[in-house]
Amino acid sequence: MRFQDGDRVCIIGGGPAGSFAALHLLAQAEQRGLRLDVLIFEPRDFSRPGPAGCNRCAGVLSSRLLRGLNTLGLHLPDTVAQSELHTYALVLNNEVVRVRQPDPTRRVVGIYRGGGPKHFLNAPSASFDAWLLSQAQARGARHVPARAYLVTQENGYPVVHSRQGRYQTAFLVLATGINSRPPLDASFGYRPPSSEMMAQDEVLLPPDWPEGEVRAYFRTLPWLTFGALIPKRNYLNISLLGRHIPRDGVDAFLERIRLSLGAEPLEKVRLCGCTPRVTTGVAHPVCGDRWVAVGDAAVSRLYKDGIGSAFYTARAAMKAAVTHGISRRSLSRHYALYCRRVHWDNRWGRALFALWHFTLGTPLLLRAWKRALLREAKRPQAERVHERILWGMFTGDEPYGRLFLLAITPTAVWRVAREMCFSGEGDL
Ligand SMILES: Cc1cc2nc3c(=O)[nH]c(=O)nc-3n(C[C@H](O)[C@H](O)[C@H](O)COP(=O)(O)OP(=O)(O)OC[C@H]3O[C@@H](n4cnc5c(N)ncnc54)[C@H](O)[C@@H]3O)c2cc1C
Known part of the structure; x- marks a missing residue:
């Protein structure tokens, strides 16, 4: 089972994993002189502010991801980069320990996935996901602005059903993330990865906030594992990870850090707000005959750099598909192994976080x-x-x-x- 010239490829989801899959696939196909018709199904308008246009995340891009973008010949525009982050200030029992960027090559950037907070100042922000999707389109992918509500298998080929029509496809890429119901029917046998709930919001950036500094809090409240404040141009993103985050979790967190720091209250006007899920496990299976899952729908680095994982899972999957073929057997051998390695690395991550929490306690x-x-x-x-x-x-x-x-x-x-x-x- 290999790609034929002129084959159609349907990618479900135009978040980072979907756009990266299109970019890698088109680059790999071009190297082999293969023409593919790549369609990306994505109903969301990423230019809209608030949850409607946003794939709900803190928006920190790692240097690993920025290096990856360069390999595709992509350079993040200044309008999309909302902040350069060079210091992590760890707040430990009311004391602040600052960890600084080890060297200039390890650049870390803050972005907005959609048009920024729902209640924005002046104008919406430039969206990372919109920019990435436009890059995939510029290289030949076609955007279908519709949700794929069902994917079936007919005569061994996946068939995508959307309100724009039925699309039989030679190869299907599932890039629907972890926050929507996967549209694959039962014949695929796909089970999404395990996930945990987070909470997010935005406030106005306090005028005296140190430039490029992320502040990180641990166990400040019984349910809180990790809380971060991330500056992005005019705003401060609040991201909380914990077990059973209560409804008023963001308020309780803001109140607690004000008390523990003895600082002025952060601007209390909340500008957005959502409780998305983050991928913590691995899907089963991550591929089959003529289909593959990438990004959060497959596996992600534990708690950090999910967008980087979207880049690298998409690259591994598309390389395996173009080089070795699109049968379950060859994808399992050349791609599922990569996902298992990420999952294994996350076990080291859990051990590292356990060591960290033991130290804190x-x-x-x-x-x-x-x-x-x-x-x-x-x-x-x-x-x-x-x-x-x-x-x-x-x-x-x-x-x-x-x-x-x-x-x-x-x-x-x-x-x-x-x-x-x-x-x-x-x-x-
Ligand atoms: C609170 C929080 C903070 C995070 N912070 C960071 C961070 O700072 N840095 C980082 O790198 N990662 C972070 N992550 C992880 C990051 O958000 C994900 O790893 C990343 O978004 C995965 O990309 P994806 O393309 O796989 O999925 P998504 O970004 O979720 O994109 C999936 C896309 O598929 C579309 N879709 C879904 N179903 C369908 C359908 N049936 N038909 C058509 N389209 C469909 C959706 O509209 C969406 O656009 C965070 C996650 C959370 C929850």
């Missing part, structure tokens, strides 16, 4: 670790192990496995152990 260890971090700041950048681990964990630009192994190297362990045994000695 052990005052002696936390103090020693903070001192180790402060002492490291005097060393050259390349020798700052703990800073590199934190930057990689919070921005998603290094695999969790590598970061975990780094965390248990003798150097990293000794630096913390030394502070535990000889705490109080030496100036910081």
Whole structure:
């Protein structure tokens, strides 16, 4: 089962995974002199502000993703990049520990997926998803502005049903994310990945907010795992991850961080608000004869860099399809393996977050670790192990496995152990 010249490919979903799939597929096909008719089904108008035009996310792009964009010859326009993020300020028991961008090549950028907050100032923001979809169209993909409400299989071929008509296709790409019901019928046997709920909102950026600084909070409330404040031009995005986030979770969080910091209240006028899900597991299966799932519909890096995962799963899937064929067997061998590797790396991620939470809950260890971090700041950048681990964990630009192994190297362990045994000695 291989692509034939002139074959039609239907991509369901025009978020990052769908647009990346089209861009990779068209690039791979061109290299082999193959002409494909690529259709992207996407009903959303990404230029609209608020949840209607938005694929609901904090919008932090990792350096891993920005490097990936360059390989496709894409450069993020300045109008789409809302902020350059170069510092993560970790708020730990009312103390702030700053982790800075290790080097200029590890650029991290804030964007809006749609037209920005529902209640915007002056004009809606430029949308990342709209820009990406326009790039896929510029390279030959066709946008069908309709929802695919059902996909069936007839005579071994997937058939997409939408209000614009029925489309039989040589190959189907499922890029519907985790926040909508997948349209595949039972014959595909597809089960979406597991997911967790998050909460988001936007407020106006306080005038004295340090430029390019993300603030991260942990366990400030019993249900909160992680809370982040991310500056984006005129606004501050609030993203919360936790177990059973209550309805008034964002209000409770804003109130708590005001109390714990003793700071001025953040602007209380909330400008948007949503409770989307984030992918935490892997779909089963991720492919079959003439179809494949990519992005959140397949697997994603745990908690960070989901857009980067959309890029890399789409690249692996399209390369496997063009190079090795579109049968279940060859896609399983050449693509499902990649998804399993991401899923395995997430296990290291869970171990790393468990270590992090153990540190947060052990005052002696936390103090020693903070001192180790402060002492490291005097060393050259390349020798700052703990800073590199934190930057990689919070921005998603290094695999969790590598970061975990780094965390248990003798150097990293000794630096913390030394502070535990000889705490109080030496100036910081
Ligand atoms: C609160 C929160 C914060 C996050 N923050 C970040 C972050 O800072 N950085 C980061 O990299 N990732 C982040 N993520 C993860 C990121 O949002 C996802 O990993 C990413 O959006 C996945 O892209 P996707 O294209 O697979 O899915 P989506 O972005 O969800 O896109 C799916 C698209 O498919 C369309 N669609 C769905 N069903 C159909 C259908 N039947 N027919 C046609 N079209 C359909 C939808 O309209 C949508 O446009 C966050 C997630 C959450 C929940």
